[in-house]
Amino acid sequence: MEWGPLLGGLLTLAILSYLWKENPVYRLAEHLFIAIATSFSLVVNWDTLVKPTVQTDILKNGRWDYALAAILGLLIYTRYFPKVAWISRYPLSFWVGYGAGYVLSFSPAPLIKQINDSFIKFAATDKAGALLVGSTINNILFFLMLISALMYFFFTVRRENPLVGYGASFGRWAIMIGLGAAFGNTVMARISLFLGRLQFLFGDWLHLVK
Amino acid sequence: MRKEVPMFITILAALMIVFGKYFFLGDQVKVLNNMDKYFNISGTFALLIGLISLTMVHGMNIRRRKEGWYNSVVLLVVMYGYLLLGLIEGNKGTTFRWIYNNAFLNLDATMFSLLAFYIASAAYRAFRIRSWEATVLLIAAFWVMLGNIPFGEALGPWVVDGKDWIMRIPNTAAMRAIQIGAYVGAFAVAMRIILGIERAHMGGRS
Amino acid sequence: MNIFERMQKIDPRVIYIIFFLVLAIPVLFPAPLPLATTKETKMAYDFVEKMPEGSVLWIGADYGPSTVPEMGPVSKAVLRQAFKKNLKVVIFPMWQDGQALMQNFAEEIGKEMKKEYGKDWVNLGWRNEAVSVLRLTTDNILSATAGVDWAGKKLADMPIMQNLTALNKDQVAGIFEFMTGNPGAAQYLERVVEPKGVPMAVACTAVSAPGEMPFVRSGQYKGLVNGLRGAAEYENLVGKPGKANAGMGAQSYGHLAIMLFIILGNIGYLLKRSR
CATH class of the missing domain: 1.10.287 (Helix Hairpins)
Incomplete structure (x- = not known):
């Protein structure tokens, strides 16, 4: 008897039972899930970060500024003590500022490439220089759809302006096609999630399929 | 101390990143390296907050004998037991990995697999063609769905070609527009933070 | 009624x-049902295929157990292709589960293809706030990881790390990012692809694919493997149909x-x- 797949199979059935009705077995499995997830991240970080940082970086290499960073992180726990709970804003402020700094400094580069790529030559040609009609039409359509979809998000220009008004409504159609594509792909993704479970139950556990 | 210092820390942290990225001197003294390390270490030392919160909530459930308190006992025993096991044998330990691979992987995967059933139910109950826009959305969705499966491919190459066209032209244009909008939004929020207008993280109103 | x-x-x-x-x-x-190969999948396959033998393939393992049905088969297919080409594989997870999952897959395929951990492949391990660690790896991998791999073993002692000090285009031939959300390919674009010029191909869950298409068009992604169908196509390209193909029916x-x-x-x- 393989105990691993047996345990996995029973836990899988426990979670699936929720589809019929919420029940004690599902609740138990749900609690197990939270318990293991919480401890797993702590153990991994202990091995990959806390232990080597303290042993090597701080104690051996003398990076005491790292110890200060650790203390900054520890200040978050002051929120459990109402009188000094405000101190927990210090680490939070650092994290928020760090994130904002990255958005300002690093996010523009990929975006600029996206914008550059939007303003391309409409006429597409092959290696011999002959016009590729299909690709050219696609380039024009792509540009029109992009600009009109952007117009849909114009909130500072009134829709009474015919260019913005008609543009935005054309953009709305483009967005609808995009959302339709997103739905179509979501179906594939959601079915895949359950297919994996079936392959586990019938294959790895019950050995009904290879 | 309660408002000014956190605001100062926020602005200083953001400006340090900007300095490290855009200024020659910032690059030379490797400001970003230090900031990344501080972020990484401070964030990790705050990780225990999940463990503490769960202990408090479920400890209370047990003390007050709330409905389903026995599940809280299981949660605390498994959480601390698994933590102890991990600290003793490390995350490469055989038993530690066995529990992860056989219990957690299946629990997590099954939890999310329920979504397959919900999308089937929602497709039947909620996907209504109430307008022309919804009809266009439905046609695009059907075409992409057909183009994604071997059955659709068997109908003829036009199904897959059409799906590829939808994905590459209208979808790409719409998604790019949405992403540009999102980037501009994120940029605006970052500017509000750096200017001290956005203060929600300090417990105040922006 | x-x-x-x-x-x-x-x-x-x-x-x-x-x-x-x-x-x-x-x-x-x-x-089994026949399946044509999408252009984007072929681009991703060719991207790995064109890497010179012995060069480094950086693998971003950014997914959890829920998306294993989609990401598992393509992870295995890419690992198989990389090992067959004798590429050195460096696994870098920004998701805690990505560390464990990719370790499982690499152990399985590595054993099958007789590849040695530490020499032919390595798992750098997950750390909290891994996005900051990712940017640090572009400057110094040993400092970014505090000098240890996923299990706490010293990286400096491993043969694979002797000529690999940082994630940049001189030392790494390319990135193959397996993403299902955030953090994922967007962070690679901002922190590695744009500033350091390392090319990247992406495999993503089908939900994310529509949102990733603009980056294929702009050339920021060198290929895109879309969900289970993309995984099935990739399995076929590698010549070893597996669970993704089995699931397409x-x-x-x-x-x-x-x-x-x-x-x-x-x-x-x-x-x-x-x-």
């Missing part, structure tokens, strides 16, 4: 049972069932509205 209107009030559990059977039967009795029936549900639901709705 006609049959369609009555069906509007059907118990969801009936739909669940029908849907379960629609998916379960083709899984129990799989029939059930996908067909599942999709048709969803389309039928939508049609039936709308017939009932339109009949009700016409009254």
Whole structure:
């Protein structure tokens, strides 16, 4: 008897039972899930970060500024003590500022490439220089759809302006096609999630399929 | 101390990143390296907050004998037991990995697999063609769905070609527009933070 | 009340049972179906294929157990392709589960293809706030990881790390990012691809694919493997069809069932509205 797949199979059935009705077995499995997830991240970080940082970086290499960073992180726990709970804003402020700094400094580069790529030559040609009609039409359509979809998000220009008004409504159609594509792909993704479970139950556990 | 210092820390942290990225001197003294390390270490030392919160909530459930308190006992025993096991044998330990691979992987995967059933139910109950826009959305969705499966491919190459066209032209244009909008939004929020207008993280109103 | 209107009030559990059977039967009795290769998948395959032998392939393992049905087969296929080409594989997870999952897959494929941990491949391990660690690796991998791998072993002692000090285009031939959300490819674009010029291909869950298409068009991604279908195509390209191909039959029936549900639901709705 393989105990691993047996345990996995029973836990899988426990979670699936929720589809019929919420029940004690599902609740138990749900609690197990939270318990293991919480401890797993702590153990991994202990091995990959806390232990080597303290042993090597701080104690051996003398990076005491790292110890200060650790203390900054520890200040978050002051929120459990109402009188000094405000101190927990210090680490939070650092994290928020760090994130904002990255958005300002690093996010523009990929975006600029996206914008550059939007303003391309409409006429597409092959290696011999002959016009590729299909690709050219696609380039024009792509540009029109992009600009009109952007117009849909114009909130500072009134829709009474015919260019913005008609543009935005054309953009709305483009967005609808995009959302339709997103739905179509979501179906594939959601079915895949359950297919994996079936392959586990019938294959790895019950050995009904290879 | 309660408002000014956190605001100062926020602005200083953001400006340090900007300095490290855009200024020659910032690059030379490797400001970003230090900031990344501080972020990484401070964030990790705050990780225990999940463990503490769960202990408090479920400890209370047990003390007050709330409905389903026995599940809280299981949660605390498994959480601390698994933590102890991990600290003793490390995350490469055989038993530690066995529990992860056989219990957690299946629990997590099954939890999310329920979504397959919900999308089937929602497709039947909620996907209504109430307008022309919804009809266009439905046609695009059907075409992409057909183009994604071997059955659709068997109908003829036009199904897959059409799906590829939808994905590459209208979808790409719409998604790019949405992403540009999102980037501009994120940029605006970052500017509000750096200017001290956005203060929600300090417990105040922006 | 006609049959369609009555069906509007059907118990969801009936739909669940029908849907379960629609998916379960083709899984129990799989029939392989032919599948054409999408251009984006072929681009991703060629991207790895063109890497010089012995060069470093950086693998971003950014997914959890829920998306293993989609990401697992393509992870294995890419690992198989990389090992076959004698590429050095460096696994860098920004998701805690990505560390464990990719370790499992690399151990399995590595054993099958006789590849040695520490020499042919390495798992750098997950750390909290891994996005900051990612940027640090572009400057110094040993400092970014505090000098240890996923299990706490010293990286400096491993042969694979002797000529690899940082994630940049001189030392790494390319990145293959397996993403299902955030953090994922967007962070690689910002922190590695744009500033350091390292090329990247992406495999993503089908939900994310529409949002990633603009980056293929702009050339920021060198290829895109879209969900289970993309994984099945990649398995075929590598020449070892596996679980993704086995699942495509059930996908067909599942999709048709969803389309039928939508049609039936709308017939009932339109009949009700016409009254």
